[in-house]
Amino acid sequence: MKKGFxxxxxxxxxxxxxxxSEEYLKLIEYILFLIQKNIEILVDKNGKKTIILEKTPCKRGEVFIADFGFxxxxxxxxxxxxxxxxxxxxxxVVIPFTSKSKKGINLGIIQKLQSQRNSNQTETYALVHSIRSISRARLFRPRIDGKRRYIKLSGNQMDLLDNEVKKILTKLST
Structure with a gap:
């Protein structure tokens, strides 16, 4: 072990x-991230070394927090x-959300994503161009005000996303 180090x-x-130096710091950050993720995967709550990749049950249209990693x-x-x-x-296959960029599809204000402590109503934008496939082990149910939330987008919101995905993947400009 010492020789390897x-x-x-x-x-x-x-x-x-x-x-x-900036790239070096990013590299160190990435290495530390990988070490931490491997520890989380390999060591369960009892300290036994086992592979833990719990797959979160999920359905189309549900909103989650995804750990996209580095x-x-x-x-x-x-x-x-x-x-x-x-x-x-x-x-x-997931589409990430942001509240900062107006480059995505405006899904409006998703009420269940709003904290009762925060009076600001924040619009949500779906960044369809950042669509990607991830392990279900990266998905977590959102906790808002300490409570786990089961949030699902409306049919209209999903239709907006579906149409935009079709445009991007087929390069149609209708």
Whole structure:
């Protein structure tokens, strides 16, 4: 183990010479993220080493918090709200949400996503261009004001998303 760590440190020093300090810090952050995720997966609550990939039950149209992990470039990273578009055995295709960018599809104000403590009504935008497939183990039910929420988009909201996905994937401009 010690020999492996020494080799790792040597490799990191070589990398540090090749890249700028900002990129080096991102690399270290990414390595720490990977170590933490592996610890979470391999060690259960009793301290036994087992692989734990609990698949969250989910359905089309439900809103979750997804842990997108560490992104590269402009990819989504960390935790964001998202909607499930389709579910396979171990994966789900999701569209992430944001409240900051008006580049996405405006879904309006999703009341169940609003905290009672926060009086500001925030509009939700679906970033259809960032659609991606993730493991269902990355999905978590949102907790708002300490309570787990089961949030589902309306049929109209899902139709908006479906039409935009069709446009993006088939490059139709209707």
């Amino acid at each position: 020494r080799i790792f440190k040597r490799k990191l020093k070589k990398i540090k010479k090749l890249i700028i 992104g590269i470039g402009s990819e989504f990273r960390y935790k964001h709200y998202c909607v499930v578009i389709s579910v396979n055995k171990n994966t789900a």
